[in-house]
């Protein structure tokens with residue numbers, strides 16, 4: 001068996017996606033290790049989850065820096081200590097700058113609560129309801145310099161009922177997210193999903209369209 005994939009997970013809040021990854025690792029479903037959980041928010045509940053599971057916790061509080069570049073630089077220095085194979089953004093609510101993204105090009109993943117490219121940015125659930133959408137979903141994508149703009153690797157969908165509130169959609173989305181992130185990381189660990197600078201392959205086929213989670 002190959003060595004476990006080394007992950008750094010970056011969060012800002014509740015950390016339920018972090019929890020789903022921890023659980024998948026602990027039950028042997030995913031051959032990875034989380035070498036650190038980093039939060040920009042010292043009060044993030046996800047830090048307590050990390051502590052409970054004996055994981056290294058680091059805080060890089062954006063309030064303590066004079067501007068985004070200084071914050072990014074400190075975040076980068078913190079991440080570098082752990083030499084991750086991949087950086088997993090799991091509810092990290094800051095925009096990363098170019099220097100950080102270039103330092104880990106093709107190695108930063110983000111989960112976003114919409115079917116990208118629809119509903120980039122914030123409040124995706126309420127915006128979908130306001131638009132009377134009949135379907136909403138979740139995307140996992142590579143992070144590039146455009147906001148929520150990198151190549152989408154995996155996409156999941158769920159129906160929106162007429163009476164659904166934003167909270168209902170958030171609940172449906174989370175249920176999907178907690179299956180999707182561990183599964184995608186498992187594919188990376190097993191080399192089923194390969195991300196190279198010039199091409200992305202899934203199960204030895206060139207990935208031209210996002211993988212549809214409901215179909216795998």
Ligand code: GAR
Nearest residue numbers: 013014015016017090091111112113
């Ligand atoms: C998740 O729903 C994730 O998709 C979203 O934040 C939530 C974090 O939940 N991310 C974004 O909106 C990023 N633009 P969690 O802290 O319980 O994992």
